[in-house]
Amino acid sequence: MPDPQPRKSKQAPKVERAVARVVDAVTQPGGTEEHTVRLVLEAGHWEEYDPFLMLAEDWFVPGTFGDHPHRGIETVTFVLEGELQHADNKGGKGVLGPGDAQWMTAGQGIIHREEPHGPRVHTLQLWINLPATKKMTEPRYQDLRHADMPVREEPGARLRVFSGVSGGVAAKTKNHVPITMIDIRLEAGASVVQDIPARHQAFLYVIEGSGRFGRDATPAREAQVVWFSRVETDAPSEIALQAGEGLRAVFWAGPPIREPVAARGPFVMNTDAEIRQAFTDYREGRF
Ligand code: CO
Numbered sequence: 001m002p003d004p005q006p007r008k009s010k011q012a013p014k015v016e017r018a019v020a021r022v023v024d025a026v027t028q029p030g031g032t033e034e035h036t037v038r039l040v041l042e043a044g045h046w047e048e049y050d051p052f053l054m055l056a057e058d059w060f061v062p063g064t065f066g067d068h069p070h071r072g073i074e075t076v077t078f079v080l081e082g083e084l085q086h087a088d089n090k091g092g093k094g095v096l097g098p099g100d101a102q103w104m105t106a107g108q109g110i111i112h113r114e115e116p117h118g119p120r121v122h123t124l125q126l127w128i129n130l131p132a133t134k135k136m137t138e139p140r141y142q143d144l145r146h147a148d149m150p151v152r153e154e155p156g157a158r159l160r161v162f163s164g165v166s167g168g169v170a171a172k173t174k175n176h177v178p179i180t181m182i183d184i185r186l187e188a189g190a191s192v193v194q195d196i197p198a199r200h201q202a203f204l205y206v207i208e209g210s211g212r213f214g215r216d217a218t219p220a221r222e223a224q225v226v227w228f229s230r231v232e233t234d235a236p237s238e239i240a241l242q243a244g245e246g247l248r249a250v251f252w253a254g255p256p257i258r259e260p261v262a263a264r265g266p267f268v269m270n271t272d273a274e275i276r277q278a279f280t281d282y283r284e285g286r287f
Contacts, residue, residue: 012235070106156190186243
């Protein structure tokens with residue numbers, strides 16, 4: 001059978017991504033006035049979500065996330081409502097407002113606290129894995145103010161680029177793993193296409209409204225996660241995003257790391273021995 005669309009050049013054709021699955025974020029039982037959690041990406045699906053580890057939507061009051069350590073990962077905290085203040089044992093601190101994000105590289109170890117600046121705050125926190133070569137890197141913070149982030153504007157669409165590139169608009173955010181993070185707002189009926197390498201894992205979380213996604217215009221709504229199909233090719237790929245009555249979503253993508261994951265509490269390493277070492281180092285004040 002002849003190819004209906006012969007290639008014009010030697011460049012691999014773009015892969016149009018389909019939706020692999022749509023998953024409901026799970027609100028944890030036992031949620032209280034003090035702390036409610038919706039698990040967007042549940043821990044334990046290491047291979048399936050690689051390089052992403054977990055994503056939680058939290059509503060919390062002061063005292064919920066007091067001093068605690070991390071090692072071997074990056075955490076990206078995105079403020080949806082209220083203000084978040086953070087401080088760590090390396091001298092990093094700040095207050096973030098709605099639409100701002102904090103990109104923390106825990107690397108070899110950091111101890112921090114995350115508190116509402118006010119009575120209550122509503123956040124999304126994503127844990128991103130670091131490859132073995134970067135797990136013991138120097139810790140760092142990047143406070144990413146929404147007002148400072150580059151914006152891609154299309155008819156009915158505002159895409160604020162926190163990391164990576166959208167339609168030629170690039171963020172200056174430093175990455176150990178090339179992660180794309182975009183705060184997407186589409187007016188009713190508006191549509192946009194996001195380019196991403198076909199190999200990259202990609203998903204979005206619908207914060208408000210609804211839309212249709214991917215090659216088959218698969219529907220999803222608020223509090224659902226949309227995972228896109230991935231293809232093992234060097235070709236570029238594109239992801240079609242279309243609003244229903246209006247859409248706010250956060251989009252993330254990144255290359256799989258493909259390393260063993262040993263995770264316990266706030267530490268994510270490659271082996272159990274490294275996890276034991278992390279607990280020892282923390283206990284002995286080496287963070
Ligand atoms: Co933390």
